[in-house]
């Protein structure tokens with residue numbers, strides 16, 4: 001998959017020597033300046049102070065690694081692991097203790113994924129503040145525009161033909177699927193909300209996006225739509241609706257029943273329903289409390 005502005009910026013935040021990197025608004029490229037270049041009188045400073053073209057990338061002070069570490073520790077489900085991590089970051093040498101605990105608990109993958117997602121959010125906010133267009137990112141609702149017409153129509157054929165099998169969401173946003181064809185290929189997709197932040201297929205196609213990835217994106221979109229429909233219908237609570245229909249019918253019936261019928265019905269209810277009877281006696285027959 002082609003790397004977006006956001007991909008490149010997120011990776012940049014992970015590199016220590018970030019203070020001499022700049023985003024060039026005109027070309028959309030990230031440029032690096034060596035210490036010598038920084039000191040040279042080449043007019044770069046003037047251009048920088050105008051603030052139109054070059055923007056310094058977020059520095060270490062913008063990336064609150066301690067907060068990210070704390071958020072990660074708190075997010076761990078396992079009580080034991082969570083306590084170990086929270087203890088590690090609570091004293092002196094927090095960063096070193098935390099790294100050590102992560103290694104001992106074999107949680108490197110989870111930690112790096114979490115940190116990367118946090119950096120990505122920082123990069124996204126930074127782009128918004130500086131008015132950097134992120135429209136080169138891909139969304140599960142409209143990824144088609146990133147594909148060439150031919151590749152997308154082949155992808156649609158694969159999808160319609162049921163060639164996408166074993167589609168699974170292993171962790172939230174982490175999808176895998178197998179696409180069956182003359183050979184089977186595995187596609188891995190990572191979503192952040194609706195944004196497609198990573199996608200890879202092990203087929204030999206060397207363009208940006210292949211038909212297998214397109215077919216899997218279509219399947220994921222369909223799965224997500226089905227899921228949200230299900231969530232909606234379970235949220236409606238059909239019981240509540242039925243109760244109100246029932247109440248309306250009862251109101252209408254009481255309206256048309258004559259007094260004798262109502263008396264008879266009420267007597268029957270009070271005879272057979274103990275709870276109703278007790279309520280009735282409590283409310284209207286205080287002098288017969290001993291019968292309750």
Ligand SMILES: [Zn+2]
Nearest residue numbers: 201203210212
């Ligand atoms: Zn492929």
